[in-house]
Amino acid sequence: MRMVRSSIPVQRICAVERVDENAFQQQNMMQVVTQDNDGQLHTMYILCKNVNALNQWLSSIRKASIYNERMLPSFHPGAYRSGKWSCCLQSNRTVLGCSRTHSAVTLGDWSDPLDPDAETQTIYRQLLQGRDKLRSVSARILANLSLIGLYEAGVYSADNLECRARLSLNVIC
Numbered sequence: 001m002r003m004v005r006s007s008i009p010v011q012r013i014c015a016v017e018r019v020d021e022n023a024f025q026q027q028n029m030m031q032v033v034t035q036d037n038d039g040q041l042h043t044m045y046i047l048c049k050n051v052n053a054l055n056q057w058l059s060s061i062r063k064a065s066i067y068n069e070r071m072l073p074s075f076h077p078g079a080y081r082s083g084k085w086s087c088c089l090q091s092n093r094t095v096l097g098c099s100r101t102h103s104a105v106t107l108g109d110w111s112d113p114l115d116p117d118a119e120t121q122t123i124y125r126q127l128l129q130g131r132d133k134l135r136s137v138s139a140r141i142l143a144n145l146s147l148i149g150l151y152e153a154g155v156y157s158a159d160n161l162e163c164r165a166r167l168s169l170n171v172i173c
């Protein structure tokens, strides 16, 4: 059993975006920005095992948080290192993001790269017993999805997110 180091409620998510490869010298990283009760923004960086996992997690978490209030219009695709953002070189850590978030892009501009049916099957295939039943409960599962961190350094593994999603599915089914 893996230890759960931290988790965040889906309703606190205000951006889900990719991270530049050069930010951490890592491919397939994403970031989840959350807002706490005091309005402070926090960024969780998550390392995915491959590009397919990255796309699945981006898509799933975006769908789960699509009705959240206060989604951010912009974000930093880089990381804050040595006193500046690696993306825009600005030194103010809390300065407005330099890139538009996907939620700021109009619906016409943005298309989900994934086939929703294939995605659902991939993510939940181990528990797939009936597609119709799965479709009807998947919205509730996503609402229950919590993000679980692996590393205290601020880099998180998507493997654990998947475990938690399966756990939620088990409970609901």
Ligand SMILES: [Zn+2]
Residues within 6 Å of the ligand: 075, 076, 077, 078, 085, 086, 087, 088, 089, 097, 098, 099
């Ligand atoms: Zn930036």
